[in-house]
Amino acid sequence: MQSKTEEMAQYKYSHYLENSSDPRFDPAFPPGTEAPHSGIYKCQGCGTEVVSDAGEPLPPQSHHQHSLNQGRIAWRLVVGTA
Numbered sequence: 001m002q003s004k005t006e007e008m009a010q011y012k013y014s015h016y017l018e019n020s021s022d023p024r025f026d027p028a029f030p031p032g033t034e035a036p037h038s039g040i041y042k043c044q045g046c047g048t049e050v051v052s053d054a055g056e057p058l059p060p061q062s063h064h065q066h067s068l069n070q071g072r073i074a075w076r077l078v079v080g081t082a
């Protein structure tokens with residue numbers, strides 16, 4: 001059985017990260033959408049993580065393949081960078 005932590009962003013020192021209820025963490029964007037914020041984005045279908053800068057396009061449809069039950073690629077901000 002695959003360990004859950006292999007699919008999640010990791011950190012060692014919690015004082016570098018701060019929990020936030022900011023709405024910028026809520027939407028999931030289609031491939032190629034201009035990233036509204038800089039940070040780590042996670043594909044909601046398969047868990048793939050990427051780093052994107054604000055104003056740059058999120059990875060395109062061709063970035064990785066999904067099985068049918070993983071649905072569409074959708075990028076969601078999981079860690080915002082300052």
Ligand SMILES: [Zn+2]
Nearest residue numbers: 043045046048
């Ligand atoms: Zn994916």
